[in-house]
Amino acid sequence: MASSTKHYPNRLGIVGWLLGGRWGLERYMYTLHRVTGLGILFYFVLHILVTSTRALGAEWWEGAMVRVGHPIFKIGEFLVFAAFVIHGLNGIRLIAIELGWAVGKAEEPVYPYRSSLHVQRPVLIGVMIVAAVFLALGGWDFLQVTH
Amino acid sequence: MRETKYWIWHLAAGVLILFLLGLHMAIMHLDSLFGAWGLNPSGGEAIAWNNVVARSRMAAMIVVYIALLGAALYHGFYGLRTIVFELGIGPALQKAVTVGLWTAGLCLFVLGAIAAIAAGRL
Amino acid sequence: MPETSLSNRTIDVYIRRYNPERDARPRWQRFTLAVARGMTVLDGLHRIREEQDPTVVFRYSCRMSVCGSCAMLINGRPALACNTQIADVASERLTLAPLPNFDIIKDLVPDLAPLFQKHRAVQPYIQRADMEEVEKPTGEFYQSPKELERYLQFAYCIKCGSCMAGCPTLAADPEYPGPMPLAQAYRYSADSRDSGFDERKVQAGASHGVFRCHYAGECSNVCPKGVDPARALQLMKRELVLDYLRLRRKRCPASVLRVPGEARRNPDVPAPPPYTV
Ligand code: HEM
Ligand code: SF4
Numbered sequence: 001m002a003s004s005t006k007h008y009p010n011r012l013g014i015v016g017w018l019l020g021g022r023w024g025l026e027r028y029m030y031t032l033h034r035v036t037g038l039g040i041l042f043y044f045v046l047h048i049l050v051t052s053t054r055a056l057g058a059e060w061w062e063g064a065m066v067r068v069g070h071p072i073f074k075i076g077e078f079l080v081f082a083a084f085v086i087h088g089l090n091g092i093r094l095i096a097i098e099l100g101w102a103v104g105k106a107e108e109p110v111y112p113y114r115s116s117l118h119v120q121r122p123v124l125i126g127v128m129i130v131a132a133v134f135l136a137l138g139g140w141d142f143l144q145v146t147h
Numbered sequence: 148m149r150e151t152k153y154w155i156w157h158l159a160a161g162v163l164i165l166f167l168l169g170l171h172m173a174i175m176h177l178d179s180l181f182g183a184w185g186l187n188p189s190g191g192e193a194i195a196w197n198n199v200v201a202r203s204r205m206a207a208m209i210v211v212y213i214a215l216l217g218a219a220l221y222h223g224f225y226g227l228r229t230i231v232f233e234l235g236i237g238p239a240l241q242k243a244v245t246v247g248l249w250t251a252g253l254c255l256f257v258l259g260a261i262a263a264i265a266a267g268r269l
Numbered sequence: 270m271p272e273t274s275l276s277n278r279t280i281d282v283y284i285r286r287y288n289p290e291r292d293a294r295p296r297w298q299r300f301t302l303a304v305a306r307g308m309t310v311l312d313g314l315h316r317i318r319e320e321q322d323p324t325v326v327f328r329y330s331c332r333m334s335v336c337g338s339c340a341m342l343i344n345g346r347p348a349l350a351c352n353t354q355i356a357d358v359a360s361e362r363l364t365l366a367p368l369p370n371f372d373i374i375k376d377l378v379p380d381l382a383p384l385f386q387k388h389r390a391v392q393p394y395i396q397r398a399d400m401e402e403v404e405k406p407t408g409e410f411y412q413s414p415k416e417l418e419r420y421l422q423f424a425y426c427i428k429c430g431s432c433m434a435g436c437p438t439l440a441a442d443p444e445y446p447g448p449m450p451l452a453q454a455y456r457y458s459a460d461s462r463d464s465g466f467d468e469r470k471v472q473a474g475a476s477h478g479v480f481r482c483h484y485a486g487e488c489s490n491v492c493p494k495g496v497d498p499a500r501a502l503q504l505m506k507r508e509l510v511l512d513y514l515r516l517r518r519k520r521c522p523a524s525v526l527r528v529p530g531e532a533r534r535n536p537d538v539p540a541p542p543p544y545t546v
C-alpha cells in the first residue's frame with residue numbers, strides 16, 4: 001500500500017491447514033477428507049502399476065501378488081479400505097452441502113446464532129455412525145483373513 | 148467458468164467411484180458371495196490367476212474397470228491439483244502442475260486400460 | 270448501591286506487540302489487569318493503555334459491534350474486542366493477538382486493505398440495465414419480504430475479517446478471495462433487484478474462486494454477526510452449477526414500484542427530506 005513502514009506478514013501458511021482454527025468438527029473432517037483423499041490416490045497409482053502386470057501373463061501376476069502378500073501390505077490395504085469408507089461417506093455429505101441441499105435457507109440471525117453448520121450436523125453424525133459400522137465389519141473380515 | 152466444469156465432473160466422478168469401487172471391493176473381498184455369480188469361476192481367492200483371466204474376458208468387467216480407472220484418475224488428480232493450487236503457487240507453476248497431472252493421468256489411464264483389455268486375451 | 274464495578278480479580282493479559290520501526294518480529298508482553306464486571310476486551314485494552322502502557326495500539330471505532338474495526342484473536346479465536354466480555358473468556362489469562370492471514374501494521378492492528386480490495390472485486394452493489402433508476406430513483410424497487418430474506422442474513426456483514434482469519438484455504442492461498450467477499454458476491458446475486466450474476470460469476474467461478482472452499486466451517490463459527498458465510502458460499506456454488514447446466518432460473522430484476530397517482534399525503538405526516546446522494 002501507500003504506507004512506507006513495513007508490515008509483518010502474518011499468513012499462517014500450510015501450517016494453518018492443520019493447526020489454524022479447529023473450533024468445530026467440520027474443520028477436522030476437512031483435514032480427514034484431504035488426508036484420506038491423498039492416501040487413496042497414492043495407493044491407487046501403485047495399484048494401477050501393480051495390477052497392470054496381469055497383461056504380461058501368469059508368472060508376472062503371481063510374482064506381483066506374492067510381493068504384495070506381505071502383512072505390511074495387508075495392513076496398508078485395510079487402511080485404504082478405511083480411507084475409502086470415510087472419504088466416500090463424507091464425500092456424499094460434502095456433495096449434499098456444496099450443492100446447497102444440506103445447508104438450509106438464509107435466515108435472520110438471532111443470538112445465539114444457528115448456522116448452516118447446525119443444519120448439516122445430523123448428516124455428519126450419520127456419516128460417522130455408518131462409517132463406524134463399515135469399519136467394524138471390514139476390521140472383522142480383515143482379522144479373519146489374517147489369522 | 149472452466150473451473151465450474153472441472154468441479155462438476157469432479158463431483159460426478161466421485162459419485163460414480165462410490166458405486167464402482169464399492170462393487171470392485173465387494174468382488175475382491177467378499178469372494179464367497181460373488182463366486183456364485185461367475186465372477187470367481189475357478190473358486191478360491193479372487194486374485195487367483197484363473198479368476199483374473201475369467202473376469203477379464205467378461206465385457207461388462209472391462210467396462211467397469213475402465214470407467215473406474217478414468218473416473219478415479221480424474222477425481223484424484225483434480226483433487227491433488229486443488230491442494231497444490233491452494234499452496235499459493237504462481238501462475239506459471241499452476242500451468243505446469245495442470246499439464247504434468249494431465250500427462251501422468253493419461254499415461255496411467257492408457258496403461259490401466261491396456262492391462263484391462265489385454266489380460267482377457269491371454 | 271455499593272460500588273460493584275471493580276472486582277478484586279486480576280488476570281494476566283498477554284498482548285502480541287509489534288512495532289515496525291523497532292521489532293524484527295512480534296513478541297508477547299504481559300500485563301496484569303483488574304477485571305471489572307461487564308468489562309469488555311476493548312475496555313480492558315483502554316485501561317491498560319491509560320494506566321500501564323500508552324504505546325499499546327489497537328483499532329476500534331463504534332465499540333458496539335457495528336463498524337468491524339476491532340476484530341482480533343482473543344484467546345486464539347477471532348472475535349470483536351468490543352463484543353467480548355473478559356469474564357466470559359478468561360478467568361486467569363487472556364491472550365490478545367492480531368488477526369492472522371493479514372499483515373500486521375502494528376501491535377493488534379491488521380492490514381485489512383486486501384480484504385477491501387477483494388470485496389470491491391466481486392462488485393458488491395446492485396447492477397442492472399437501468400442504472401439511471403439506481404442513481405436517480407423515481408420510486409422504490411419492488412421486493413417482497415420473502416425475497417428480502419434470501420439475502421438479508423448476508424447483508425449483516427460488517428467486514429470485520431474474523432472469517433478470513435479462521436479460513437484454512439486463505440491461510441496459504443493469497444489468491445483466494447475468502448469467505449467475506451464470496452459471501453457478498455452471493456448476497457448481491459441473490460438480491461431480486463440485481464442482475465449482475467453474469468459479471469460476478471467470473472470471479473466466483475475462477476480457479477481460485479468459491480470452489481476452493483471445502484466447508485471447514487470456521488468462518489461461520491467465528492462470525493460475530495451470525496452472517497454464516499459458509500452457507501452463502503455453498504449457495505453460490507449451487508448457483509454456479511445450475512448456471513453451468515443452464516438450469517438457473519433467469520429472473521428479470523425487480524421493477525420500480527410507483528406510488529399510485531391518486532395517493533395523497535396524510536397532512537399529519539411530514540414530507541421526507543430531500544435526497545442527499
Ligand atoms: C468413494 C467415492 C468418492 C466420493 C463420493 C468422493 C467425494 C469427494 C468430494 C465431494 C470431494 C471434494 C471435496 C471438496 O470440495 O472439498 C473429494 C475430494 C478429493 N477426493 Fe474424493 N471421493 C471419492 C473417492 C476418491 C478416490 C478413490 C480418490 C483417490 C483416487 C479420491 C481423492 C480425492 C482427493 C485427493 C480430493 C481432494 C481433497 C481436498 O481437496 O481436500 N476420492 N472427494
Ligand atoms: S462474514 Fe462475519 S466474520 Fe466475516 S467479515 Fe462479515 S461480519 Fe466479519
Ligand code: FES
Binds near residue numbers: 338
Ligand atoms: S469497535 Fe466497532 S465493531 Fe468493535
